[in-house]
Each structure stands twice: as C-alpha cells, then as structure tokens.
Amino acid sequence: MIGQSVSLKAATLERDGHRMVFDADIAPGKIAALIGPSGAGKTTLLNLIAGFERIEEGAIRIGEADMSKTDPADRPVSMVFQENNLFSHLDIATNVLLGIRPRLSADTGDLATVSAALERVGLTGFERRMPGTLSGGERQRVAIARALVRRRPVLLLDEPFAALGPRLRRDMLLLVKQLQIETGMTVLIVTHQPQEAADIADEIIFLDAGKSVAAGPAEGFFKRKDIPGLSDYLGHGE
Numbered sequence: 001m002i003g004q005s006v007s008l009k010a011a012t013l014e015r016d017g018h019r020m021v022f023d024a025d026i027a028p029g030k031i032a033a034l035i036g037p038s039g040a041g042k043t044t045l046l047n048l049i050a051g052f053e054r055i056e057e058g059a060i061r062i063g064e065a066d067m068s069k070t071d072p073a074d075r076p077v078s079m080v081f082q083e084n085n086l087f088s089h090l091d092i093a094t095n096v097l098l099g100i101r102p103r104l105s106a107d108t109g110d111l112a113t114v115s116a117a118l119e120r121v122g123l124t125g126f127e128r129r130m131p132g133t134l135s136g137g138e139r140q141r142v143a144i145a146r147a148l149v150r151r152r153p154v155l156l157l158d159e160p161f162a163a164l165g166p167r168l169r170r171d172m173l174l175l176v177k178q179l180q181i182e183t184g185m186t187v188l189i190v191t192h193q194p195q196e197a198a199d200i201a202d203e204i205i206f207l208d209a210g211k212s213v214a215a216g217p218a219e220g221f222f223k224r225k226d227i228p229g230l231s232d233y234l235g236h237g238e
C-alpha cells in the first residue's frame with residue numbers, strides 16, 4: 001500500500017456565519033498530528049478530508065485527485081473515531097469484514113485477511129467475541145484492524161485513544177506508528193497531548209479558532225515562538 005498526499009488550499013466552510021479556513025500539505029507516507037484548543041476545527045478538518053462535510057470554496061486533493069465533489073465512500077480514506085466505531089450486534093470478525101465487504105458476503109480469503117488483521121493488532125482469537133465484551137482499547141484495536149483491511153492510502157484518527165490510560169495510549173500510538181511504517185499509508189491524527197504528537201508525528205498542524213495557523217516539522221515545533229496562540233494553548237503564557 002502506498003500513501004497519498006493530502007492537500008487543502010484555503011478549504012473554506014461557513015458555519016453559523018463563521019468562516020473556517022484550512023490549509024495543509026501532508027506528504028505521502030507521513031504522520032501529521034492536528035493539535036489546538038477545543039472547538040479549533042480539528043474534527044471538522046478530518047471530516048472535510050473524509051467527505052462527511054463539504055468545502056464551499058478552495059480545494060482539497062488526495063494524491064492528484066480533486067476530492068471536493070467526491071462522496072465519502074469513494075475517497076481513498078479510512079476514519080477511526082474516538083468511540084462507537086463498531087456495530088454492537090455483530091461479532092468482531094464481522095465488524096472487521098465490513099471493511100472489505102460492506103454487504104457481508106465473505107469468502108474464505110476474506111476470513112483469512114480478517115484473522116491476519118486481528119493478529120496484527122494483537123487480537124488473535126477474538127473473532128467470535130461481541131464488541132460489548134471487549135475493553136475500550138481492544139475495541140479501538142478492532143477499529144484499526146478494520147481500517148487495515150480496507151487498505152486505503154489515508155488513515156484519519158480522531159482522538160482514537162483519548163479514553164485510554166497513558167500506558168495503553170502509548171502502546172496504541174506505537175502500534176499506529178508501526179502499521180504506518182509497514183503499510184506506507186499517510187496518517188492524520190487529532191490529539192490533545194502535545195507530547196504524543198511530538199512522539200509519533202513527522203509534522204504538526206496547529207489550529208485555532210477555525211483556522212490552520214501553522215504547520216511544520218514535529219521536531220522543535222512546541223518551542224517555536226512565531227506561532228500566534230501556541231504558547232497560550234500549551235499553557236506557557238506569552
């Protein structure tokens with residue numbers, strides 16, 4: 001699998017009379033962390049890339065392709081949310097299978113693919129369990145397994161591990177990083193933890209008040225003094 005670039009140029013949407021404008025350029029196969037205060041627009045930015053919301057002006061591209069009029073199902077993207085990624089009445093194998101067969105017509109090869117993805121996220125033997133019997137971290141791993149079997153070039157993660165404890169969160173981020181290296185996919189992850197962003201990401205995008213304010217290499221990003229609002233957000237004062 002080969003990641004694709006993600007590019008937004010003055011991607012604009014208006015909400016309650018308030019303009020939100022995003023610029024971003026993420027190279028193929030990189031991890032970008034989206035950070036910024038609550039309400040800054042991080043989830044909105046992911047939703048624009050996934051196609052759950054539409055831009056009114058500007059441009060959004062994945063690879064060379066203009067996405068502005070493409071339906072979510074036709075975009076080369078998978079998304080994992082903070083929670084509620086799984087169908088509670090379907091077992092784990094079926095939840096993962098939905099990534100490749102939305103109509104659930106599995107053949108033997110599909111079942112092998114599902115088992116391999118579950119193994120990759122450390123959930124061998126969980127095929128027949130129901131989501132309600134899994135821990136929060138296990139359920140998120142299932143969601144990642146489903147994203148893996150979809151083999152889309154871009155993975156969007158919206159605070160996927162926020163509900164987990166620090167140790168487990170760290171393990172899950174390491175898993176994402178490993179999977180990113182193995183597959184070459186491009187990853188965008190929303191996080192409220194600057195340290196996590198610095199640990200996992202190649203690039204950081206800082207959003208504030210509905211705008212992408214700055215982007216740059218993760219290395220040294222949080223020490224930068226040239227980014228309006230960043231030290232306030234970090235609690236360092238101006």
Ligand SMILES: Nc1ncnc2c1ncn2[C@@H]1O[C@H](COP(=O)(O)OP(=O)(O)OP(=O)(O)O)[C@@H](O)[C@H]1O
Nearest residue numbers: 015016036037038039040041042043044045207210
């Ligand atoms: N469907 C909607 N209709 C109207 N306003 C919305 C809608 N979704 C989000 N908003 C508003 O848009 C702004 C950006 O929201 P968004 O969820 O993108 O922020 P965020 O940076 O992800 O915040 P958080 O860190 O709290 O999750 C917020 O002011 C929010 O209230």
